[in-house]
Amino acid sequence: MRLVFLGPPGVGKGTQARRISEQRGLPHVATGDILRAAIREKTELGKTAKGYVDAGALVPDELVIRIVAERLEKPDAAGGFILDGFPRTLPQAEALDDILRERDLSLDRVLFFYASDETLVERISGRRSCACGAVYHVRFDPPKKEGICDRCGGRLSQRKDDREGTVRERLRVYGERTNDLIGYYDAAGILIRIDAGRSPDEVSRSVRQALS
Ligand code: AMP
Numbered sequence: 001m002r003l004v005f006l007g008p009p010g011v012g013k014g015t016q017a018r019r020i021s022e023q024r025g026l027p028h029v030a031t032g033d034i035l036r037a038a039i040r041e042k043t044e045l046g047k048t049a050k051g052y053v054d055a056g057a058l059v060p061d062e063l064v065i066r067i068v069a070e071r072l073e074k075p076d077a078a079g080g081f082i083l084d085g086f087p088r089t090l091p092q093a094e095a096l097d098d099i100l101r102e103r104d105l106s107l108d109r110v111l112f113f114y115a116s117d118e119t120l121v122e123r124i125s126g127r128r129s130c131a132c133g134a135v136y137h138v139r140f141d142p143p144k145k146e147g148i149c150d151r152c153g154g155r156l157s158q159r160k161d162d163r164e165g166t167v168r169e170r171l172r173v174y175g176e177r178t179n180d181l182i183g184y185y186d187a188a189g190i191l192i193r194i195d196a197g198r199s200p201d202e203v204s205r206s207v208r209q210a211l212s
Contacts, residue, residue, distance in 0.1 A: 001080045006181060007113030008174045010124035011196045016207050017084040027076045030084040031064050056161050056169035065095040088178045110185040111210055113196035124167050128156040
């Protein structure tokens, strides 16, 4: 299955994407994770992306489109994928369609996760993550030992762009750019709306239903 998980920052689409990725053996392709890894490793891509990511702004379309095109060429994506955090603009959505069309493929479903702004801010501000990819929430999903990753023992940290001022900017950018995509995929007849204001398990049930 070729899937896109769409929704504002903090809505929990990453958590749901990780679950479906494990259940179905589909690669979870999160552009935010790819960019953060590049920034950590100080690659050329990371150096270019850092200023945008830290400010909560969008990285230029051509850069993220290239990253995704290269990632989807890897053999593990041949049987399907879950895109998380991409596309975020109309040109990105059109480029994705072109990439797939060239291979006679198309998206199967786009899941749009929504929640109130209040819920989003609460989730983002409590989010803590580990370099190994594990993500926690100080209240809703705390690690066994405060500040330490259950999975690898690494130290948890708050993403720089999860701090309050940047969160507002990311939500503003989302409202301005990414909302357009809902109409785009609705018109294509592949959009399914998921109420993500509920518990992760309840949301997972809806996701499984949407994919069945
Ligand atoms: P995320 O982890 O999805 O919240 O992404 C974190 C940050 O990475 C965003 O605020 C952007 O700066 C950048 N980013 C991730 N995906 C994209 C994308 N598809 N287009 C542009 N910028 C992106």
